[in-house]
Amino acid sequence: MxxxxxxxxxxxxxxxxxxxxxxxxxxxxxxxxxxxxxxxxxxxxxxxxxxxxxxxxxxxxxxxxxxxxxxxxxxxxxxxxxxxxxxxxxxxxxxxxxxxxxxxxxxxxxxxxxxxxxxxxxxxxxxxxxxxxxxxxxxxxxxxxxxxxxxxxxxxxxxxxxxxIEIANRHGHTCLMIACYKGHIRIAKYLLSLNADVNRKSVKGNTALHDCAESGSLHILKMLLGHGATMDVDSYGMTPLLAASVTGHTHIVEHLISAEHGLVTRQQRIDALELLGATYVDKRRDMVGALALWKRAMDDRFPADGSEPIPKPKDVPRIEAYDYAVEPSNSQQLEEILADPDAMRMQALVIRERILGPAHPDTSYYVRYRGAVYADAGRFSRCRQLWHHALDMQRAVLPPLSPLTQSSLFSFAELFSYMLCERARPPLRGRIVPPVTFDDVDPVFRKAISEIHRGMELLDSKLSIDREQTLTTLQRVLVISLHLATLMARLLDEPECTEEVSRNIHKAVYSLVKLDIKVRQGRSALHVACSAESSRARGGAWLPAPGDAQPCCAALVALMLRLGAAPDARDAAGNTPLHLACQLNPCPAEVVRELLAHGAHIDTVNYEGETPEDILKSTQQSLTAIVNPLKYTTLKCLAARTVKNYRLPFRHVVPQCLHSTIITH
Structure with missing residues (x-):
């Protein structure tokens, strides 16, 4: 951990x-x-x-x-x-x-x-x-x-x-709500004495009672109930009782479900106890306490006084990621799973998904959390299985380019990078990290590409959106996709890479190239692959880079160029991918060579009139230390440069097909 x-x-x-x-x-x-x-x-x-x-x-x-x-x-x-x-x-x-x-x-x-x-x-x-x-x-x-x-x-x-006292912030949170959430009893009491609206809802539908249940202040909760607070549901269908169960505040749960208050139904009481038990497993690691809570819920489902039983739903699908776990239907089955900690953990995930539903952030969070625990223990296959389930849930219920979906994709990229780093080191205490294969990366990559598709459709739609923010989030997903593509490109150099795997890698990366995506500043996927954003994601503050990884991966750039990525594409500032690669310090020499070998012009100017060589000089670097400029300078380039430098009139003198060449020089 x-x-x-x-x-x-x-x-x-x-x-x-x-x-x-x-x-x-x-x-x-x-x-x-x-x-x-x-x-x-x-x-x-x-x-x-x-x-x-x-x-x-x-x-x-x-x-x-x-x-x-x-x-x-x-x-x-x-x-x-x-x-x-x-x-x-x-x-x-x-x-x-x-x-x-x-x-x-x-x-x-x-x-x-x-x-x-x-x-x-x-x-x-x-x-x-x-x-x-x-x-x-x-x-x-x-x-x-x-x-x-x-x-x-x-x-x-x-x-x-x-x-x-009733002015709320942009999220709809009032002064009473924040006082309850922060547990400031004196302020909450004062606001209630001024008749603050105790049942007012925020933008997401939560009330002061929700905030109090999440923070765990029983004293404030009693005050709110005394002033007429009701058990409303928020936009996720959560009551204050379930909110207390999710956060693990047992004293709040016990107070709300006590029969003397009559605040909740029998079904609500059962759900609260089962959900609290799941919290005990994942948050407190208290298996015995969780089992006691689940037993209480089971006794409530099948009371000894002959009341109508409330059996568990039978149509709950069995999920592979949870080892096809089935919830126990009686106390004896509950006792049996206590001997198997993994079975207890899967029960917690099953219960949480059934009660909260896949749309609730906590559902996918705890699935990812459990996967991270498995990864820490070296069980990478189980980790990937759980994370794929969490990612599928998020993509099914969340809007395109959701931060939660981005986080899940990013976690996969981190995991694969970590595995590659660990394999490059001597085994620690005999722990052997399995290799990262195409079959591991490809399903995640395809989901990332699908998310990019959804983002592009959102940009093309007529919906009212913050276009700049959408482009920013789209670029983040693109950077993650490029990192995954980098991992696949590196597999091409592995001795175990067969022809079929090589063909599949080419198909996968081509699916990214053919998108012809444009993100912030009008940059293409190749621009981003050669830029500082990609460098930070691979070798800098974002992701651990395997071994001697370059800031931006020459293997990926070469693969994208072979698959049709345009080496002379321009962004909003007129920069080509070569300009962006030369902005890096140190400049990735292999990337520069690949771009030039595939048709990038060494003397192309951006809208500021700068060539890649000018950019290198500004960072005290030399182009001649990387390549021989004469090798990539053609007679056509020299002629275009002469026309541009001497400002010779050319529009009605040379063929129109040559105009763009002269302008770019």
Whole structure:
């Protein structure tokens, strides 16, 4: 389990590599902000700048934040007072601030002071006329910011000065919801005393009772029920009871299912106990506790008092990824599976999928989690089997290019890269990692290509979408697909590669080339394969690269070129794949040679007038160290360059078929 916690399988990304960088950047930014404040004070006191220049300085932004925003974020009362009273700073001008590593865009000064818990500053701003209901770009109010971190005195002050307790953020989350989720009992009690809407729903249909059940605060839950909270369902069909079961808050579940309250039906009680048992298996690794909960549910299904039994559904399909597991139908069968930990784990997955359904994020998450555990134990086949099932569920119910689908595809790419890395090392404690074969990679690659197809259809549709965001997510899936294609291209050099495997690899990669896809900045698949994006995905911060892997894979580039990828394709900036390859430092020499061998022009200029050689010089690299330029310079190229350099009129002199050649040079 060490690998999962460090982010090897794409669940919880490791922060240790960049947290120090963030801290350093934060200190540098703070120094720049302080210099700006000192400059303002000097300008004002010595009066050697005009009022317009002073206003420009007061309104200037460092790291997206104005001086007043910086002062309010960091609790500098005297600086804020000086800016407001003496410099006449705009008390509503928003800026960007960082809380707990997250950047908040468009935050007004009052929001910053309330979020950081600086009550004197909040009073100063309100006294100066600040709008108590101003919002950030995500529609978060100063009151909601104070509720988030439990600043009760600020919450009370803002409400007493006209703050609206019912303004929700863009997700529909109200002040009461966030107070319940964060477990701030005093604030929740205060908001309820003001008759906050206890059953209001967010965009995804959850209520304050859902948030309370997820956070595990029994005291707040009792308060909400006392103020008329009801057991509503959210957009996933989840009740607060099921939400508590999924998160493993046994005390919340026990309170809600107790007969004296009469809040839930018998079927709901059974589902809650079975789902809580599944959580015990996967989250707590408590097999005995899970079995006890499942027994209680079984007794509830077949009560001893002669009540009508509620047997388990019989039409639940048996799934290969779960070893065709069937749920026990009586207590004796339950006892038998306790002796088999794997059977218990499969039961947890079966129960979760039956109760939550395939559309719920937790269903696929725990399937992937179980697969990661198998991978850590060296059972890669079982891992792939479970991950394919999770990916199939996601693609069946989620929209194209969903982040969850991307994550699943990315996990496969990580797994294959890890296996290749491990095979290149001496076996650890006799553990032998099996080779990565075409049959392993191809099913994932085909699903990635299918996802690209769905994304392209979404772009071509008349639906109202954020086109730039869609292109960005499409590019991410393309990068993953290129990494998988790289793994297949490397298999061509393996001694075990037969003619049939070679033919199948060519067919698979051709299916990507023939898409003729265009992503961000008008780049083709070959552009991306030769660019920094692909480098980061293969050899940089994204994926471990096997052995002596190049930043971008010459074997893949050569294969794509042989299959018809255009070496002279241009992106929105006029760059060819050769331009992008030369932007890398160090420049991948083999990739450059492959591009030139397949018809790329060494002297093609982009829209900035730069040739690949010019780009190499800007990074202190030399083209002659990679290839002999004369070998790839033709008489046609020299003639076109001469016409272009001397600006000779050519449109009515040379044949039109040569115009494009002259322009590109």
């Amino acid at each position: 060490v690998k999962m916690s460090s982010g090897v399988w794409g669940f919880m990304p490791s922060r240790c590599r960049w947290i120090e960088t963030l801290r350093h950047c934060g200190k540098t930014l703070l120094r720049r902000q302080r210099r700006l404040l000192r400059r303002i004070k000097k300008v004002y006191l010595h009066s050697w700048r005009s009022a317009d220049e002073l206003n420009m300085l007061v309104g200037a932004k460092v790291g997206g934040a104005t001086p007043l925003v910086i002062a309010c974020r960091n609790g500098h009362y005297d600086v804020a007072e000086y800016l407001i009273d003496r410099c006449k700073a705009d008390i509503e001008q928003p800026g960007s601030v960082t809380f707990d590593g997250e950047t908040i865009e468009g935050a007004p000064p009052l929001w910053c002071a309330a979020a950081a818990g600086h009550l004197p500053l909040v009073r100063l701003l309100v006294r100066a006329g600040a709008n108590v209901n101003s919002t950030t770009r995500t529609h978060s109010t100063p009151l909601r910011a104070a509720c988030f971190d439990g600043h009760y005195d600020i919450v009370k002050f803002l409400v007493e000065n006209g703050a609206d």
